Amino acid sequence: MQLDLIRRLSVEADTKVVLCVLDGLGGLPGPRGRTELEEARSDQLDRLAEEGAIGLTIPVGHGITPGSGPGHLALFGYDPLEYDIGRGVLEATGIDFPLGPDDVAARGNLCTVDTEGRITDRRAGRVATEVTAEVAKRLSTIALPGVEVFVEPVREHRFVLVLRGEGLSPALTETDPQREGVAPLACEATAPEGERTAALVNEFASRARELLADREQANAVTLRGWAKRPELPQMPDLWKLRAAAVTVYPMYRGLARLVGMEALRGGDSIEGQIAIVREHWDRFDFFFIHHKGTDAAGEDGDFRRKSRAIDEFDAALAGLLDLKPNVLVVTGDHSTPATMAAHSWHPVPLLMYGDHVRIDDSHHFSETECARGGLGTIPAKDVLPLAFAHAGRLAKYGA
Amino acid sequence: MQLDLIRRLSVEADTKVVLCVLDGLGGLPGPRGRTELEEARSDQLDRLAEEGAIGLTIPVGHGITPGSGPGHLALFGYDPLEYDIGRGVLEATGIDFPLGPDDVAARGNLCTVDTEGRITDRRAGRVATEVTAEVAKRLSTIALPGVEVFVEPVREHRFVLVLRGEGLSPALTETDPQREGVAPLACEATAPEGERTAALVNEFASRARELLADREQANAVTLRGWAKRPELPQMPDLWKLRAAAVTVYPMYRGLARLVGMEALRGGDSIEGQIAIVREHWDRFDFFFIHHKGTDAAGEDGDFRRKSRAIDEFDAALAGLLDLKPNVLVVTGDHSTPATMAAHSWHPVPLLMYGDHVRIDDSHHFSETECARGGLGTIPAKDVLPLAFAHAGRLAKYGA
Numbered sequence: 001m002q003l004d005l006i007r008r009l010s011v012e013a014d015t016k017v018v019l020c021v022l023d024g025l026g027g028l029p030g031p032r033g034r035t036e037l038e039e040a041r042s043d044q045l046d047r048l049a050e051e052g053a054i055g056l057t058i059p060v061g062h063g064i065t066p067g068s069g070p071g072h073l074a075l076f077g078y079d080p081l082e083y084d085i086g087r088g089v090l091e092a093t094g095i096d097f098p099l100g101p102d103d104v105a106a107r108g109n110l111c112t113v114d115t116e117g118r119i120t121d122r123r124a125g126r127v128a129t130e131v132t133a134e135v136a137k138r139l140s141t142i143a144l145p146g147v148e149v150f151v152e153p154v155r156e157h158r159f160v161l162v163l164r165g166e167g168l169s170p171a172l173t174e175t176d177p178q179r180e181g182v183a184p185l186a187c188e189a190t191a192p193e194g195e196r197t198a199a200l201v202n203e204f205a206s207r208a209r210e211l212l213a214d215r216e217q218a219n220a221v222t223l224r225g226w227a228k229r230p231e232l233p234q235m236p237d238l239w240k241l242r243a244a245a246v247t248v249y250p251m252y253r254g255l256a257r258l259v260g261m262e263a264l265r266g267g268d269s270i271e272g273q274i275a276i277v278r279e280h281w282d283r284f285d286f287f288f289i290h291h292k293g294t295d296a297a298g299e300d301g302d303f304r305r306k307s308r309a310i311d312e313f314d315a316a317l318a319g320l321l322d323l324k325p326n327v328l329v330v331t332g333d334h335s336t337p338a339t340m341a342a343h344s345w346h347p348v349p350l351l352m353y354g355d356h357v358r359i360d361d362s363h364h365f366s367e368t369e370c371a372r373g374g375l376g377t378i379p380a381k382d383v384l385p386l387a388f389a390h391a392g393r394l395a396k397y398g399a
Numbered sequence: 400m401q402l403d404l405i406r407r408l409s410v411e412a413d414t415k416v417v418l419c420v421l422d423g424l425g426g427l428p429g430p431r432g433r434t435e436l437e438e439a440r441s442d443q444l445d446r447l448a449e450e451g452a453i454g455l456t457i458p459v460g461h462g463i464t465p466g467s468g469p470g471h472l473a474l475f476g477y478d479p480l481e482y483d484i485g486r487g488v489l490e491a492t493g494i495d496f497p498l499g500p501d502d503v504a505a506r507g508n509l510c511t512v513d514t515e516g517r518i519t520d521r522r523a524g525r526v527a528t529e530v531t532a533e534v535a536k537r538l539s540t541i542a543l544p545g546v547e548v549f550v551e552p553v554r555e556h557r558f559v560l561v562l563r564g565e566g567l568s569p570a571l572t573e574t575d576p577q578r579e580g581v582a583p584l585a586c587e588a589t590a591p592e593g594e595r596t597a598a599l600v601n602e603f604a605s606r607a608r609e610l611l612a613d614r615e616q617a618n619a620v621t622l623r624g625w626a627k628r629p630e631l632p633q634m635p636d637l638w639k640l641r642a643a644a645v646t647v648y649p650m651y652r653g654l655a656r657l658v659g660m661e662a663l664r665g666g667d668s669i670e671g672q673i674a675i676v677r678e679h680w681d682r683f684d685f686f687f688i689h690h691k692g693t694d695a696a697g698e699d700g701d702f703r704r705k706s707r708a709i710d711e712f713d714a715a716l717a718g719l720l721d722l723k724p725n726v727l728v729v730t731g732d733h734s735t736p737a738t739m740a741a742h743s744w745h746p747v748p749l750l751m752y753g754d755h756v757r758i759d760d761s762h763h764f765s766e767t768e769c770a771r772g773g774l775g776t777i778p779a780k781d782v783l784p785l786a787f788a789h790a791g792r793l794a795k796y797g798a
Contacts, residue, residue: 002460005480009463356736358427358434358745361767374767376746376776382461389462389744396742397459398466398479399486399624 002079003233005397006385010239015326015355015391018277018287019384021075021252022313023068024295025332026348026367028339030303036294036338037349038366039303040310044317045330045351045365052328052353053360055375056367057383059334065345071333072255074380076288078232085258086170086227091160093254095152099229104168104197107225108151108159109176110135110218117183117209117220122176124218126156135159135218142207144200161204161223169194174224175205184222234260239388241285246273252290261288270316281323289320298336299343306338327354327390329383330365347377356390401478402632404796405784409638414725414754414790417676417686418783420474421712422467422651423694424731425747425766427738429702435693435737436748437765438702439709443716444729444750444764451727451752452759454774455766456782458733464744470732471654473779475687477631484657485569485626490559492653494551498628503567503596506624507550507558508575509534509617516582516608516619521575523617525555534558534617541606543599560603560622568593573623574604583621633659638787640684645672651689660687669715680722688719697735698742705737726753726789728782729764746776755789 027035059066059074060081069090070080085093088105099105110132112121132153139151139159147165154160171194175185187201205221212219235243237260245256245263253263264280267273270291277287293309320328330353335346349370360374371377378386388394426434458465458473459480468489469479484492487504498504509531511520531552538550538558546564553559570593574584586600587593604620611618634642636659644655644662652662663679666672669690676686692708719727729752734745748769759773770776777785787793 005460005463356427356739356743356745358766359432360770372771374770376455376770378461385460385462386744387462389464394462394464394744396464396466398469398484399489 002381003077003238006077006394007233007238009395009397010388010393011395012240013392015393016281016285016287016323017327017387017391018289018320018325018329019075019387020289020291020313020320020328020330021072022291022294022310022330022332024298024334024336024343026335026337026344026346027298027306028337028346030339035367036298036303036306037310038364038368040307040314042310042314042365044314046363048328048330048351048353049362049365049369051359052351052357053375054352054362054365054370054373055350056347056370056373056377057331057350057380058347058377059380063345065343066334067343068251068333069255071380072252075331075333075383076235076259077238077381077384078259079381083230083232085230085255087225088160088170088227089229090251091154091158091225092162093258094251095154095160096250096254097150097152097160097162099162100164101229102164102166102168104163104170104226104228106161106223108161109222110157110159111184111220111222112217113183113220119177119180119182119184119220121217122180122222123157127218129153129155131218132157132159135212138211139208139221142204142211144203147200149204157218163197163200168197170226170228172198172201172226174226175201176222176224184220187223229258232259235286236260239286239393241393242283243286243288244280244284245288245290246276247290248273249290249292256288270313271319274316274319277320278323294332295336298338299341301338301341303338325354327352327387329387331383348380350375350378350383352387352390354390355392401780402476402637405476405793406632406637408794408796409787409792410794411639412791414792415680415684415686415722416726416786416790417688417719417724417728418474418786419688419690419712419727419729420471421690421693421709421729421731423697423733423735423742425734425736425743425745426697426705427736427745429738434766435697435702435705436709437763437767439706439713441709441713441764443713445762447727447729447750447752448761448764448768450758451750451756452774453751453761453764453769453772454749455746455769455772455776456730456749456779457746457776458779462744464742465733466742467650467732468654470779471651474730474732474782475634475658476637476780476783477658478780482629482631484629484654486624487559487569487626488628489650490553490557490624491561492657493650494553494559495649495653496549496551496559496561498561499563500628501565501567502561502563503569503625503627505560505622507560508621509556509558510583510619510621511616512582512619518576518579518581518583518619520616521579521621522556526617528552528554530617531556531558534611537610538607538620541603541610543602546599548603556617562596562599567596569625569627571597571600571625573625574600575621575623583619586622628657631658634685635659638685638792640792641682642685642687643679643683644687644689645675646689647672648689648691655687669712670718673715673718676719677722693731694735697737698740700737700740702737724753726751726786728786730782747779749774749782751786751789753789754791
């Protein structure tokens with residue numbers, strides 16, 4: 001419904017919008033009673049908070065901790081409860097695998113089984129990525145009737161399996177028993193349309209076992225997160241604009257491509273990414289910049305490093321402001337408090353700066369001030385419509 | 400859904416609720432860094448903010464700029480995305496035309512065409528209203544098989560066409576090509592049920608062209624915004640009360656009538672309107688007072704005049720408070736920042752004063768304080784249920 005409305009109201013305009021996602025931005029107070037963001041120097045962000053407006057976003061719902069997929073989909077304007085990106089698709093996306101509309105993808109693990117076929121190590125000792133690459137090459141030779149088989153290494157024991165062909169369905173159970181001492185489970189269809197695919201998967205798994213029988217470690221596979229590429233309305237159609245993504249990590253590039261952004265190459269730091277934006281400034285109306293350092297540090301439980309990752313972004317901001325975007329948004333896809341060393345459900349700081357922003361009386365970009373900021377606490381999926389409204393890209397509804 | 404719940408829970412009570420809509424109330428900071436509302440003196444409103452509670456409303460959705468129709472429907476308690484009032488109906492409503500349930504209405508423009516029938520001026524030189532009145536009289540003589548034809552002047556080149564008869568449908572394309580140098584478009588049905596109506600419209604347009612052939616200017620018509628009167632649940636049924644509207648401009652009177660309010664006549668200023676309310680105080684449970692000056696000044700980009708229009712309302716408020724309404728609501732149907740000289744998507748200040756209000760710690764009725772007010776930032780359609788709850792007119796849900 002909201003997307004239908006957007007399609008109807010969106011208009012072209014000669015304005016630029018930049019969405020900066022500091023992954024896992026939101027935090028919790030650390031030893032000194034302040035959050036990572038509050039400990040960061042972040043002079044530029046504080047100035048923008050003073051001259052713009054701030055608030056908080058709810059990525060999925062109160063109390064719901066989002067993965068990277070839902071977190072980003074919401075920021076791209078999609079209801080993350082309506083549009084689901086399965087694990088298999090996310091993994092394939094994360095290694096730049098060009099998923100087709102009929103492909104079924106799964107996240108695979110190499111595991112170790114004993115002579116009875118019982119799992120002795122669910123992660124095959126976190127075998128080296130190069131080993132997985134070699135094993136994946138062998139598994140790619142498995143021929144199944146009527147489908148193409150792709151096996152791509154990810155990292156350590158993880159790989160992606162993609163089956164390509166007509167009539168395949170992801171309505172399948174997972175083969176990972178989630179414990180050791182038992183054999184991988186048989187794959188079963190969860191709906192009639194999955195039956196043929198389940199048979200193919202079981203054939204793949206048993207052929208894999210045979211092919212890897214000479215190995216002591218990493219000699220079997222488990223498969224889960226069956227998914228097809230979701231049919232997402234494309235940003236250029238919805239918004240009548242050209243959208244670009246500048247990300248360092250492939251998963252975010254893949255997510256951006258799923259919604260119709262063009263993924264720009266190059267830039268392996270936030271400064272580098274902003275240089276890429278500058279280079280392509282005239283070609284696009286909307287830029288999505290993804291900054292990973294905040295989340296990586298948060299997941300590692302490294303409070304200080306997360307603060308520093310915010311400072312890095314802050315220091316690079318001047319280069320972005322030089323371009324004079326009409327609307328600049330800074331937020332996160334979810335919170336990753338260093339004290340929790342994990343994603344969390346806490347609302348995420350949001351900053352909007354530029355044309356027609358109703359300036360509030362905030363002085364610092366911090367969780368505490370955001371909670372009473374002028375933008376209020378809003379669903380993350382409403383951030384982009386709000387930004388595009390500020391950029392004159394949404395016409396009036398009704399007479 | 401929400402309306403069903405209201406129908407179920409609403410109860411009669413000996414209480415009075417007054418909803419004051421300052422059209423386009425919300426603003427943006429002007430040259431001195433304060434909004435129109437913040438620059439206004441508004442001593443009474445500030446006192447009510449101090450003794451009541453404030454917040455912000457979202458008329459339609461984040462980033463969505465409402466027209467007057469959706470803005471008011473929301474304040475009357477209707478989801479403006481569910482109930483759509485077409486342009487034709489709004490225009491007819493705006494001139495007090497008594498639309499029937501089977502009528503199909505369109506907004507018409509007189510235009511000027513050359514000897515080849517190509518539009519040379521889409522607005523016929525914004526011809527005087529009296530000329531349009533005369534032309535409309537002529538067009539009213541057009542007889543179409545099986546339907547009554549009404550052509551009513553609005554202002555300048557604008558008029559309303561209403562076709563009355565059984566089986567008519569607004570599933571029609573617009574005939575305004577939105578540019579000059581081409582002929583008006585033929586009207587086409589957008590669904591099978593519109594076919595007969597489309598044929599009638601085309602006959603009307605070609606007969607109009609013949610009738611006006613002697614004119615050099617304003618010698619043809621374009622038609623758009625085809626609509627039927629929406630079937631809105633009526634306030635007296637929903638809420639078990641008698642509702643009255645006191646407005647100066649006919650469009651708002653019409654909107655109020657669409658939801659079942661009785662439109663009271665007289666009063667051409669806010670003082671006059673309040674005098675009308677006093678006169679009819681015993682006859683109604685709910686009064687809607689519409690103050691237009693704020694929006695008119697905002698649309699003209701006149702920051703100071705908008706502030707003064709707020710002051711005018713503020714000065715008249717004592718007369719209203721003398722009546723001791725149980726609940727008084729002051730808000731707007733949307734924002735119209737003078738700096739934008741147009742409606743906007745920004746949340747709208749909301750004030751609630753009276754029985755059972757949980758007083759917050761606000762001291763001024765201003766956008767900045769409203770953003771952190773005790774009522775929070777809420778959908779506009781929830782304002783009336785909230786007000787009626789405070790007035791003891793909503794029973795408990797569930798045991």
